[in-house]
Amino acid sequence: MSESRFASWHLDASKKQSIRAGLVDVLPALVATATWGFVTGIALIKSGLTDSMATLMTLMVYAGSAQLTSLPLLESSAPLWLIFAAGTVVNIRFIIFAAALQPFFRHLSWCKRLFLGYLTTDFSFVLFMSRYGDSRTRGTSDQLWYLLAVIIPGWITWNLSSLLGIYLGSLVPASWSLEFAAILALMAIVIPLVKTRPMVMCLLVAGVIAWVGQPLPLRLGLAAAVVGGVTAGVLTERRMSVQASMTR
Known part of the structure; x- marks a missing residue:
């Protein structure tokens, strides 16, 4: 070595x-x-x-x-x-x-x-x-x-x-x-x-999708919940950034 x-x-x-x-x-x-x-x-x-x-x-x-x-x-x-x-x-x-x-x-x-x-x-x-x-x-x-x-x-x-x-x-x-x-x-x-608004939205959206998607085969509801939660968190963070730039 x-x-x-x-x-x-x-x-x-x-x-x-x-x-x-x-x-x-x-x-x-x-x-x-x-x-x-x-x-x-x-x-x-x-x-x-x-x-x-x-x-x-x-x-x-x-x-x-x-x-x-x-x-x-x-x-x-x-x-x-x-x-x-x-x-x-x-x-x-x-x-x-x-x-x-x-x-x-x-x-x-x-x-x-x-x-x-x-x-x-x-x-x-x-x-x-x-x-x-x-x-x-x-x-x-x-x-x-x-x-x-x-x-x-x-x-x-x-x-x-x-x-x-x-x-x-x-x-x-x-x-x-x-x-x-x-x-x-x-x-x-x-x-x-869960301390920020994006994380709250991520958790809420993922939870709702996972609950609604329980009947889906192969646990597709879990995969959909992950994608939906991450998307919700990213969109919330971008919206917050836009709002912050507009108030400056």
Whole structure:
């Protein structure tokens, strides 16, 4: 390893500060991640998968929504192409996430960007954009280390909690409404992040579309909710910018 490459991984004070900031920001989200991962692990076993198959799936498919979407299709012996299509539709929102993160990490190699993309989740995207979305300087090492401090603990927490659900889920009483607890945990993390008018409009429009689109097959309502929410947020932000320029 060359000296210059080794120096790029040296943790100076600025990088350490970014890591600490990322760990502090992601800590509350890990509660929701652990709860949701545990519920998903239980769902994998209840769907009929063996322990080894469920373990392989949770380690390879780092996407809870895609896992839960595929389970009914696996139980009904649906064609493989349909299972992949359903997972693609559910995760199509990550195309939007990737486009928003591209200006920050386009200087990295393809393998490194692929690694970041694999570990990036909804929570990590929201946390990163909340901190650096309006930053004029993009592609800094501080931004990279912040993202790493957010996504790596999330990946570890998800897999550990999912494995606990797979191997210990049978010990949980059926009367415990873990699905509802997971939803409450998600809401407790997301709602405090909604601080601006564009974010409020994004959340409201996405929620309405997701509710109306529940009957759609392959969870197309979720994909429509993501697109509609992002569009509403962007349009609201542009309108605010136009109004601000007119009042000057």
